[in-house]
Amino acid sequence: MSHQPIKKIVIVGGGTAGWMAAASLSRFGAGKAMSITLVESTVIGTVGVGEATIPSIVHYNHTIGLDELEFIRATRASFKLGIQFENWHKQGTRFFHPFADYGVNFNGIEFQHYFYRLKKNHPAENLHDYSIACQLAKHNHFAQPRETPNNPLADYSYAYHFDATLYAKVLRELAIGRGVIHIDEKVESVHQREPDGFIESLLLANGEIIEGDLFIDCTGFKGMLIEETLKTGYENWQDWLLCDAAVAVQCENTQEPTPYTRVTALDAGWMWQIPLQHRMGNGYVFSSRFLSKESATETLLEKITGKPLTTPKPFSFQAGRRKKVWNKNCYALGLASGFLEPLESTSISLIQTGITHLLTFFPDMSFDQVMINEVNRRHQHEMERIRDFIILHYKLTQRDDTEFWRYCQAMEVPPSLQHKMDLYKSSGHILQHEPEAFEKSSWLSIYHGFGLVPTRTDNRIDHVSDGDIANQLTKIKNVLDQAGRNAMSHGEFIRKHCVAPDFEQ
Numbered sequence: 157m158s159h160q161p162i163k164k165i166v167i168v169g170g171g172t173a174g175w176m177a178a179a180s181l182s183r184f185g186a187g188k189a190m191s192i193t194l195v196e197s198t199v200i201g202t203v204g205v206g207e208a209t210i211p212s213i214v215h216y217n218h219t220i221g222l223d224e225l226e227f228i229r230a231t232r233a234s235f236k237l238g239i240q241f242e243n244w245h246k247q248g249t250r251f252f253h254p255f256a257d258y259g260v261n262f263n264g265i266e267f268q269h270y271f272y273r274l275k276k277n278h279p280a281e282n283l284h285d286y287s288i289a290c291q292l293a294k295h296n297h298f299a300q301p302r303e304t305p306n307n308p309l310a311d312y313s314y315a316y317h318f319d320a321t322l323y324a325k326v327l328r329e330l331a332i333g334r335g336v337i338h339i340d341e342k343v344e345s346v347h348q349r350e351p352d353g354f355i356e357s358l359l360l361a362n363g364e365i366i367e368g369d370l371f372i373d374c375t376g377f378k379g380m381l382i383e384e385t386l387k388t389g390y391e392n393w394q395d396w397l398l399c400d401a402a403v404a405v406q407c408e409n410t411q412e413p414t415p416y417t418r419v420t421a422l423d424a425g426w427m428w429q430i431p432l433q434h435r436m437g438n439g440y441v442f443s444s445r446f447l448s449k450e451s452a453t454e455t456l457l458e459k460i461t462g463k464p465l466t467t468p469k470p471f472s473f474q475a476g477r478r479k480k481v482w483n484k485n486c487y488a489l490g491l492a493s494g495f496l497e498p499l500e501s502t503s504i505s506l507i508q509t510g511i512t513h514l515l516t517f518f519p520d521m522s523f524d525q526v527m528i529n530e531v532n533r534r535h536q537h538e539m540e541r542i543r544d545f546i547i548l549h550y551k552l553t554q555r556d557d558t559e560f561w562r563y564c565q566a567m568e569v570p571p572s573l574q575h576k577m578d579l580y581k582s583s584g585h586i587l588q589h590e591p592e593a594f595e596k597s598s599w600l601s602i603y604h605g606f607g608l609v610p611t612r613t614d615n616r617i618d619h620v621s622d623g624d625i626a627n628q629l630t631k632i633k634n635v636l637d638q639a640g641r642n643a644m645s646h647g648e649f650i651r652k653h654c655v656a657p658d659f660e661q
Contacts, residue, residue, distance in 0.1 A: 159520040162369045163190055166358065168343060168381060169374030170196030172320055173490025173507045175327035177372050179220045180511045182334035192335070195358065195366060197342040207320050207430045207437045208236060208417045208501040210593070211255050211313035216508045220330065228654040230326050231318035232433040234413040235298050235646060237289040239500070241605060243421040246554050251605030252416070253500075254289030256312035257597045259632050268600055269584050269613040274625050283604050285633045288312050291640025298415045299643040315501070317417065317430045317437075339366070346385045354485045354523075355381060369521060370485055372514075373492045382478055382488040389479040390494075396547045396569060397475035398446075398560065399425045399497050403453045404439035404469050408462035412647035419499060420459075421553075423447065424560040426499065427459060433656050435465055441497050444472070446560040473497075475543075481535040482528045487514055494539055499549060502542050505593060509538060541592040544573035545599070551577075552606035577608070584610035 165181060167174050178194050217227055227233070238254035245251070259267035267286070275281045284290035289312050292298060301312050332338055342361040349356040358366040373381035382388050394400060413431030420427045425442030440456040453468045477494030481487065489510045496502055513534055517527040550564035551573075569577075576587045580603055586596040617625075644652070 159522065161189070161520055162518070164368045165190065165192045165370045165372065166366055166368030167192065167194040167372045167374060168196075168358065169376065169490075169492070170194060170198070170324065170328070171374065171376070171490070172324050172327075172504060173492070174372075174374035175324045175331060176216075176504075176507050177374065177489055177511055178331035178336045179327045179334075180216075180515065182331045182336050183220060184515065191337065192331075193337040193339060193366060193368070194331070195339045195341060195343060195360070197361075198340050199342065207432070208317050208428070208498070209315040210501050210505050211315045212505050212508055212593075213315055214313070220327075222326070222330070225654040227323075227326060228316070228318075228650075229656050231316075231322040232656040232658070233316045233318035233654075234431055234433055234650060235415045236315040236317050236417060236501075237293045237298065237312075237415045239417045239419055240293070240414075241419055241421075241549075243555075244419075244426075244549060244553060245606045247557065251601070252284055252287075252290050252293060253598060253601040253605070254284075254287045254293070254312070255314055256287050256289035257595075258283060258600060259286040259629065262628070263616075265614050265616055266584075266586070266596070268586075268604075268610075269617055270620075270625050270629065272584060272610060273613050273617060273620075273622070274629055277622060278626070281629075283600075286629070286636065288636050288639055289314075291636045292643055293414070293416045295640055295643070296412070296414055296646055297640060297643040298646040298649045299639075314415075317413070317432055319432060319434075339364075343380065346381060348385065352484070353386070355385065370487065370519065373486055373488045374490050376491045377473060377495065379478065379488060379492040381486045382481075382483060382492055386483045386486055388483045388488075390474070391476045391479055392474060393476045393543055394474060396567065397497060397543070397550075398443040398563065399441045400474060401444045401449060401452070401470065401472045402439050402441045402497075403449065403456055404437070404471075405456060405460065405467070406435050406437055406465045407460045408465060409434070409436050410462045412645070413650075415646040417501065421555065421561075422455065423558045424452075427456065428498065429461075433650060434658065436460070436462060441499070443560055446558070477536070477539040480532050481510065482514075482531050485519075485523055493535065496539070496542055496546060499546050500542070500594070502593060506538070506542075509593075510535065537590070538593060540570075540572065542594070544570060544576070545592075545594050545602070547573055548577070548599075548602050549606075552602070552608055554607070581608060581610055582612070584613050 167177050174194055181192050238252055240252050242250045261267055343358050344361050345359045347357045355371045371381055418429040424447035428439045430437035438460045440452045442452045449470050473495050478488055481493045490507050513531045517531050547569055551569050555561035579587050586599050
């Protein structure tokens, strides 16, 4: 059977999503056999506040050929070991979500079972003592993991904080250098072919017509192709995720950047603080049902730690997902595919996995519906699991000081999440049906941080004595404590290896 290959890919919209797609596709398709054209209007601009990531970004940058240290310098990035949550469980509390496992699994049994056995007799035991990322973050230190197969404690991940606008610029230069055609012009209309409704071409404001075989929609919340043209539909999740607005502002750094993001629960949502080499990114994500944009802006400006560098920028959103990420010959990426608030920094990760799904099931001109259905299923699964993970942060709170937090405590959650919570509480087991964006250690971080403790541990460790468990865990704790203390400071690591040219001494 012959398959007619795709010859023309058209990406509509730039920003992080558009240029990530262009950079990835250009590694495989740009050239005589396939053209890749990216159409954007720089007059329209982008949302452009996504500056924190999860560890998958390290792999993505490697696959498209970015040198890590050059990327860090060019985007004025800092490193990210995880996220520090403040005032989420209760006022005055904090906990850390690291990009690392806790301890090690013994005899095929997950570490938390041993930890909670020990904690029954030693209530002061702290789960953070058993994570290298937590220990580094505690001291504001950073070290890159080395390949040490004989030391599983050294196996941890990290991500970055970076300037999203500068990142898009790096990707743009890379993609154009590989043959991607860049057109800076507004799209006036989209033309569909008869009788199947596939997208055939774009009419630009200058009168030019851009034809394509595969169209990638990176036009943000409005979804010019996937929604305005193809009427794909949107599934709203705001009954569980109340936050529907945010205001963002950049300010001067008042101290060396921390190797983690800070997220602080406020009266009607939460505030992010993302440290870069040259500035601090700040924002208040809130529910417009409980707080006005004006009050949110006032609160944000009161809480930032340095002199504002920009005018506060408000925007609105609707938590949810597009009912299909792939419809006919249109593939949606980024905000066009759906939106989940940036509490766990998943926006760029979702772009990355969307690109991975497209490359894995890259179509020919037949646009096999079986492959399209599988990509839509994977996207739906990933979005729902991340949705559940974020809802968990709100549901488990014990804050009752505002109407917003009282609503979160009382709300019913999706059955998929309720089952996970119930299973963990009854047995200590962390459920995952297939690969998810967040691994079991991340779920453990949130369960533990909010005080959800299993009522029992795995019965396979019943024969292990308390003394043996204490001895093993003490060894782990001592090793990690020493490693955290002895590592280089985060600021010193950046100055030594990857300081941005503007800040070299």
